[in-house]
Amino acid sequence: MIATALTTVVLAVLAIGAALAAWQSRRWLAGRPATVGVVTGLRALPGRYLVDVHHVVGRTPFNARFHALVAGGFLAALVLLVAMGVAIGGSRILWLLLALVLAIMLAGALMVRHRRRVLRPRELSQGRFARLPLSLLGFSGCLLLVALDQSLGGVMPEALALVLIAVAGAAMADLVWGVWKGPLKHAVHGALHLAFHPRPARFHDGKGRDTGLKPLTFAPAEDARTAEPGSLGVERPVDFAWNRLLGFDACVQCGRCETACPAYAAGLPLNPKKLVQDLVAAMDSQASDAAYAGNPHPGRGVGKAHGGAALPLIGHDAMIHPDTLWSCTTCRACVQECPMMIEHVDAVVDLRRFQTLELGAIPGKAAVMLEELRATDNPGGRALARRWDWAADLSLPRLPAGGSCDTLLWVGDGAFDLRVQRSLRALVLLLRRAGMDFAVLGEEELDCGDVARRLGDEATFQSLATRNIATLNARRFTRIVTADPHALHTLRNEYPAFGGSWTVVHHTALLLELITTGALTVTKPVGRSVTFHDPCYLGRYNGEIEAPRALLDAIGVERREMLRSGLRSSCCGGGGGAPLTDVSGERRIPDVRMEHVRETGAAMVAVACPNCALMLEGVVGPRPEVAEIAELVLAATETAR
Amino acid sequence: MTDAAMGNVAVLLSIGRHPVSGRSRRAATDAQALEMALALRPRRLTAIHAGPAADAEALRAYLGMGLERLTLLVLPEGADPVEALITHLRHLAPSLVLTGRQAEDGESSGMLPYLIARGLDAAIVPDVVRIGPADTPDATYGKADLVQALPRGQRRALTVTGRLIATVHPSAPPARASAFGPARRGVIEPVAAQAAADLFLSDCEHRPWRPKPKLMRVKRGGSALDRLKAATESKSGKGQLLINPTAEAGALAIYDNLVEQGILP
Missing domain, CATH: 3.40.50.620 (HUPs)
Known part of the structure; x- marks a missing residue:
């Protein structure tokens, strides 16, 4: 009787849950088609969950433990209950086993309750999620009593047992029917998202990292009038590919992205969790963000946004305000932290592409910059020859078409800036000191297109990329060295899609190599306390966090680490065209980062990116010194005269 | 409207x-x-x-x-x-x-x-x-x-x-x-x-446009009236006109002018 009642309740709840999940799937299946390897994806799913997801979840051990206990106990209990109902029937051993897994789940549920009721991290969403501990405790606690009682032979009055089963059934319904809109949605959608992920190469079974933006394919000009919607970026939710929509739907609102986001920390109107939830809510036909129960986009309340699956996403009264879209620095901190492997930056860039390519709705100075970039191939609208003004006395060798050299130095657009010119001079002097065979492109070097691409101007990016690739492919060299991680990322990871593949090295890696091979000798160790600020496009985009640190150690600094460093470093605010779109917040992003530097007590912060140098040097008031790493190496390898 | x-x-x-x-x-x-x-x-x-x-x-x-x-x-x-x-x-x-x-x-x-x-x-x-x-x-x-x-x-x-x-x-x-x-x-x-x-x-003859070089001037002190006059009055007849000078003569004139303006010691 008890066993029958129990398994009937469980099977009914599961069947309804499956029906709800199937009904919900039409929301994300409405997206544009995408090519995915269904079989390979499903086969890779367990590995991706156990390795890649666990790697992210394990960064907060307490959460990892309760998740293992709750999810493991819950799934094992469901398997046992279904097995009892379908085939085996209740035996005392099985009841005892059930009691054991429920006890494990109960322990996890108590940890969940502790987190939600006692620790109360502010990034957690409330609303539907506030009931989570109650449902978990209700299900595991009530059934634990029933299972223990049954394994002892059933001393409990039958009526009480049925009441306990009813309570457990209600709690389970709250959990399982959560595939509709509640907490358990992430289990089903997360698993499918892992299998059909739009960037399978980012997992350990691929290259382990996949950060380059995917190119848009432009139809020939004569077909432009008949181009399908979504071909120039995303306007409405249905313009996303279905597996991207599925990815947003996997969001469990844990808020890890929120704590990592530099824009959110500075009070700019962007909360990556809310951004993803806006996209999730907008998949419904009559959508509003009123049900969202987490922290809002700073300075913007909740409940005012309205939209729908076939309505524009961006607008002053739409789901996402333009200021939110243009606050993003594309630093990937959210992507790095997301346990559901959601690709926030891809979504931001796709939305920006439509705004820029179709509407021309680019805020602030960004529109002026793009127009100058189209007319002169550099963002400042200056003559390309002036890129080399700082090197007038250095007589840099130029590499003509058909020529060859060992190392090609790509200086980037920082060369137009007085501050960056100082560090470029230091780098050139170091290459000379080490006796390197290097050359530069001279006036043939154009802007690499990084900022244009992050601002959504894919057309200008592709125009610059194809011309730069033609220039580079007409010359022979062993490798390209650059001091600009943005150029490094673009040349290394995004140009291959257009036919340019070379070895691209960051100058920190090169300088380390020169010191370890003895081409440069450290004569005057720095001896000061220095903290290293990782550039996003070197660290998170390219995984290079060791070389700059080894280089700093080699020149004898007392190295200190910020709380956020390496792959979890916090952005300076200079990426993704954010200094151009210039959305205002409570503070400036570099001021927040300088706070992190101050916390280490270091006298100096070393940077390895022209944007970081400019952003951090722009912090006013007394602050630690900002030094480009090449400048430090130059001073440390000074030879006696 | x-x-x-x-x-x-x-x-x-x-x-x-x-x-x-x-x-x-x-x-x-x-x-x-x-x-x-x-x-x-x-x-x-x-x-x-x-x-x-x-x-x-x-x-x-x-x-x-x-x-x-x-x-x-x-x-x-x-x-x-x-x-x-x-x-x-x-x-x-x-x-x-x-x-x-x-x-x-x-x-x-x-x-x-x-x-x-x-x-x-x-x-x-x-x-x-x-x-x-x-x-x-x-x-x-x-x-x-x-x-x-x-x-x-x-x-x-x-x-x-x-x-x-x-x-x-x-x-x-x-x-x-x-x-x-x-x-x-x-x-x-x-x-x-x-x-x-x-x-x-x-x-018409087509030629690339070249901005007219600006004469560099060191701002000097003086009363507010002097500075207003210096900023608003147009002066003429000052300076030295060299027609087809030799490179040395031109460079010397520029050098002397820079010294006079206080830009070079």
Whole structure:
């Protein structure tokens, strides 16, 4: 009787849950088609969950433990209950086993309750999620009593047992029917998202990292009038590919992205969790963000946004305000932290592409910059020859078409800036000191297109990329060295899609190599306390966090680490065209980062990116010194005269 | 604004030239004129360019601002566009013609709007920064309020009746960005036009423009009156004129001047 009642309740709840999940799937299946390897994806799913997801979840051990206990106990209990109902029937051993897994789940549920009721991290969403501990405790606690009682032979009055089963059934319904809109949605959608992920190469079974933006394919000009919607970026939710929509739907609102986001920390109107939830809510036909129960986009309340699956996403009264879209620095901190492997930056860039390519709705100075970039191939609208003004006395060798050299130095657009010119001079002097065979492109070097691409101007990016690739492919060299991680990322990871593949090295890696091979000798160790600020496009985009640190150690600094460093470093605010779109917040992003530097007590912060140098040097008031790493190496390898 | 007041607007668009790279682009004040025309939301908006068909691709930057079509009066290379424009505008009979104050290429004399105004027997108001139909209650057909830019940031309000040609000042509202999608989809409609060769232009010698070098001056102290005088009074006859000096003599003169100015010790 008890066993029958129990398994009937469980099977009914599961069947309804499956029906709800199937009904919900039409929301994300409405997206544009995408090519995915269904079989390979499903086969890779367990590995991706156990390795890649666990790697992210394990960064907060307490959460990892309760998740293992709750999810493991819950799934094992469901398997046992279904097995009892379908085939085996209740035996005392099985009841005892059930009691054991429920006890494990109960322990996890108590940890969940502790987190939600006692620790109360502010990034957690409330609303539907506030009931989570109650449902978990209700299900595991009530059934634990029933299972223990049954394994002892059933001393409990039958009526009480049925009441306990009813309570457990209600709690389970709250959990399982959560595939509709509640907490358990992430289990089903997360698993499918892992299998059909739009960037399978980012997992350990691929290259382990996949950060380059995917190119848009432009139809020939004569077909432009008949181009399908979504071909120039995303306007409405249905313009996303279905597996991207599925990815947003996997969001469990844990808020890890929120704590990592530099824009959110500075009070700019962007909360990556809310951004993803806006996209999730907008998949419904009559959508509003009123049900969202987490922290809002700073300075913007909740409940005012309205939209729908076939309505524009961006607008002053739409789901996402333009200021939110243009606050993003594309630093990937959210992507790095997301346990559901959601690709926030891809979504931001796709939305920006439509705004820029179709509407021309680019805020602030960004529109002026793009127009100058189209007319002169550099963002400042200056003559390309002036890129080399700082090197007038250095007589840099130029590499003509058909020529060859060992190392090609790509200086980037920082060369137009007085501050960056100082560090470029230091780098050139170091290459000379080490006796390197290097050359530069001279006036043939154009802007690499990084900022244009992050601002959504894919057309200008592709125009610059194809011309730069033609220039580079007409010359022979062993490798390209650059001091600009943005150029490094673009040349290394995004140009291959257009036919340019070379070895691209960051100058920190090169300088380390020169010191370890003895081409440069450290004569005057720095001896000061220095903290290293990782550039996003070197660290998170390219995984290079060791070389700059080894280089700093080699020149004898007392190295200190910020709380956020390496792959979890916090952005300076200079990426993704954010200094151009210039959305205002409570503070400036570099001021927040300088706070992190101050916390280490270091006298100096070393940077390895022209944007970081400019952003951090722009912090006013007394602050630690900002030094480009090449400048430090130059001073440390000074030879006696 | 009612439709009746600004029913039929024409915008004359030229092909600009970037001052540094020399590349074709949308001309800055013409783009502002188009922006002003689009903001008026007229019942009929005609954008016109007169020139060789080979240069038409550069016009797509205007289409990217949200124009669906643009009329191209096809002229042979080096032809004077004025007559062709007057003929076409007579046929269109717009109540308002907008254009930039000066082209960025060709003769760039700024005369074209005046010649067209004479040809159409229309009023001309140069350097307009704002335009709208008269907001008096009895606004009649073709009556418009204008704000005109004068030197040193001054503004003058005008009311104009009848057919009007207005040129747009650089301090007018900035032009919206040009977007790639609409620029590619927009249609350029070629219309054959008659034009005479521009004899004046073919006589001109083409030379890259070079900014006039500025004389460096070290600001000196003195009373406020002295500094005001120094800043406002024009001086002449000072300095030394060297005609075809030798390199050494020129360098010495520059060196002496730098020492005199206190820039070199």
